Amino acid sequence: MVTGLDDPQLANIALKTGAYGYIIKPFECNEVLIDVANALRRRRLEIENRAHRDELEQMVLQRTESLRHALKGLELAAEETIRRLAIAAEFRDDETARHIQRMSMYCALLARLSGLDHARCELIRIASPMHDIGKIGTPDNILLKPGKFTPEEFKVMTRHTDIGHRILLGSDAELLKLAATIAWTHHESFDGTGYPRGLAGAAIPLEGRIAAIADAFDALTSKRVYKPAYPVAQAVDLMQSHRGKQFDPALLDTFFGSMSQVTAIRNQYADSQVTS
Ligand SMILES: [Fe+2]
Ligand SMILES: [Fe+2]
Structure with a gap:
C-alpha cells in the first residue's frame, strides 16, 4: 500500500487486512521494488504452504477412510465368526x-x-x-x-x-x-x-x-x-x-x-x- 498518510494506526489496519507493505509518499523507487519482491516471495510461500496443507488434509482423509473401512471389515468378520460359532453349536441339535x-x-x-x-x-x-x-x-x-x-x-x-x-x-x-x-x-x-x-x-x-x-x-x-x-x-x-x-x-x-x-x-x- 502506498499512501501519503504517515499513520501507524492506518498502517496496522492495512497490514491486518492483507497489505504486504506500507510505503509513505514520497518514496524511493528501490524501496517499492524491495517491498514488491518481498510481497511476491511471501505470496509464493503462502501458496506453497496452502498446497502442502491441502495435500496433508487429503492424506489424513484417505487414511481415516481406509482405517474406517478396515475397522468395519473387522467388525463384520467378528460378527460373522460369532454367528458361525453359534450355528456350529446349534447344528448339534x-x-x-x-x-x-x-x-x-x-x-x-x-x-x-x-x-x-x-x-x-x-x-x-x-x-x-x-x-x-x-x-x-x-x-x-x-x-x-x-x-x-x-x-x-x-x-x-x-x-x-x-x-x-x-x-x-x-x-x-x-x-x-x-x-x-x-x-x-x-x-x-x-x-x-x-x-x-x-x-x-x-x-x-x-x-x-x-x-x-x-x-x-x-x-x-x-x-x-x-x-x-x-x-x-x-x-x-x-x-x-x-x-x-x-x-x-x-x-x-x-x-x-x-x-x-x-x-x-x-x-x-x-x-x-x-x-x-
Ligand atoms: Fe438354551
Ligand atoms: Fe435357541
Whole structure:
C-alpha cells in the first residue's frame, strides 16, 4: 500500500487486512521494488504452504477412510465368526441357522421397543446368537432325545447355561460380556423357577429376560425333533399363560404389542420348517 498518510494506526489496519507493505509518499523507487519482491516471495510461500496443507488434509482423509473401512471389515468378520460359532453349536441339535437369525432379530426388536439405545440393541443382536453355545458340552443322547427328559437328564441339559457362561466369561469386550450374561440367564424365569440360579424379576438381567421371550417364541413357532411348529396364535396363547411366570409380563406385552414387526422378521428369515 502506498499512501501519503504517515499513520501507524492506518498502517496496522492495512497490514491486518492483507497489505504486504506500507510505503509513505514520497518514496524511493528501490524501496517499492524491495517491498514488491518481498510481497511476491511471501505470496509464493503462502501458496506453497496452502498446497502442502491441502495435500496433508487429503492424506489424513484417505487414511481415516481406509482405517474406517478396515475397522468395519473387522467388525463384520467378528460378527460373522460369532454367528458361525453359534450355528456350529446349534447344528448339534435340530435348531437351524435361521433360528439364530430370527431369535437375535426378535431380541434386537424387543430391546429397541424397551427403549435401549441403538448401540445396545446392536450389541444384543450380535451377542444373542451365542445363547446356546454351551450345548457344545451337552451329550448327544440328551441333546437329541425326542421324548421327555428324566430328572437327571434335565439336570444335565440345564448345564448348557453354565457351560456357555464359562466359555464366554472373562473377556474385556462388552460384546462377549453381554453374550456371557445372555447364555447364563436365558432360561431364568420371572417367578424364580428357572435355571441355573433361580433368579427372579429384576434380578434377571434385562437382556436375559429379552432373550427368554425371543428364544421361546421362535422355538414354539419352529419345528423341532420333539414337536411340530405351532401356529403363531397358539404360541402367543401358550406364552401368555406363562406371563409373569416364565416371562417378564411387561416385556411380553411389549413383544406381542408389536406383532406386525415380529411377523415381518418371521417372514424375512422364514425357513421351510416354519408354518404360520
Ligand atoms: Fe438354551
Ligand atoms: Fe435357541
